[in-house]
Amino acid sequence: MTRALLSIGGNLGDRLAHLRAAVAGLGDTVLVVSGVYETPPWGDADQPSYLNAAVMVAAPDRGPRDWLETAWRLEAEAGRTRDPERRFGPRTLDVDVIAVWADDGTPVLSDDERLTLPHPRAHLRAFVLRPWIDIDPFGAVPGHGSLDVLLREGPAAADAGGIQPRPDLTLEFSR
Numbered sequence: 001m002t003r004a005l006l007s008i009g010g011n012l013g014d015r016l017a018h019l020r021a022a023v024a025g026l027g028d029t030v031l032v033v034s035g036v037y038e039t040p041p042w043g044d045a046d047q048p049s050y051l052n053a054a055v056m057v058a059a060p061d062r063g064p065r066d067w068l069e070t071a072w073r074l075e076a077e078a079g080r081t082r083d084p085e086r087r088f089g090p091r092t093l094d095v096d097v098i099a100v101w102a103d104d105g106t107p108v109l110s111d112d113e114r115l116t117l118p119h120p121r122a123h124l125r126a127f128v129l130r131p132w133i134d135i136d137p138f139g140a141v142p143g144h145g146s147l148d149v150l151l152r153e154g155p156a157a158a159d160a161g162g163i164q165p166r167p168d169l170t171l172e173f174s175r
């Protein structure tokens with residue numbers, strides 16, 4: 001059994017439909033889904049704003065690598081293409097595996113470049129931390145500290161004010 005925090009986001013096409021399809025594609029592994037946020041582009045300013053959300057998932061038979069393969073499947077289903085010239089460029093759907101925890105709650109750590117855990121830029125990204133704290137108020141990025149302190153005092157604090165809740169947009173799931 002592992003539990004994982006996935007960040008989902010996109011800024012091309014029907015942004016909400018892509019987020020909804022990602023949540024639906026996670027099926028009964030979904031434990032809880034955050035609210036939807038409108039977020040300024042991070043890392044490459046010349047692109048439209050994103051919709052972002054966070055999803056906590058768990059499954060008895062899945063390890064860290066399975067969550068990465070799930071992320072790739074969902075991105076492919078959303079028709080995501082990669083522009084090698086723009087590392088942080090626009091996309092229909094990005095699914096990042098932010099952190100994974102073992103059965104006993106221990107965070108899984110990995111420095112494999114195919115799957116780095118926790119995600120190496122998670123603590124820098126208000127668009128990851130702000131939705132995540134909705135569904136995990138006492139959560140932490142393993143090795144970097146609590147979501148609360150990161151959002152108030154960490155490198156992402158300056159961006160936190162630009163993360164706008166979109167209560168008019170909802171992501172439903174069923175268990």
Ligand SMILES: Nc1ncnc2c1ncn2[C@@H]1O[C@H](COP(=O)(O)OP(=O)(O)OP(=O)(O)O)[C@@H](O)[C@H]1O
Pocket residue numbers: 068071082087088089094095096097098112113114115116117118119120121
């Ligand atoms: N925790 C992780 N979650 C998702 N992908 C990861 C992770 N760690 C390493 N990777 C690797 O990163 C590669 C590039 O992923 P992707 O194209 O989604 O990056 P990106 O979205 O442009 O940038 P970022 O990873 O900063 O969000 C993937 O092929 C994957 O093997």
Ligand SMILES: Nc1nc2c(c(=O)[nH]1)N=C(CO)CN2
Pocket residue numbers: 008009010039040041042043044050052087088089094127
């Ligand atoms: N606001 C926002 N900016 C991003 C996002 C994202 O999901 N939201 N994903 C990226 C991929 O690396 C690059 N920049």
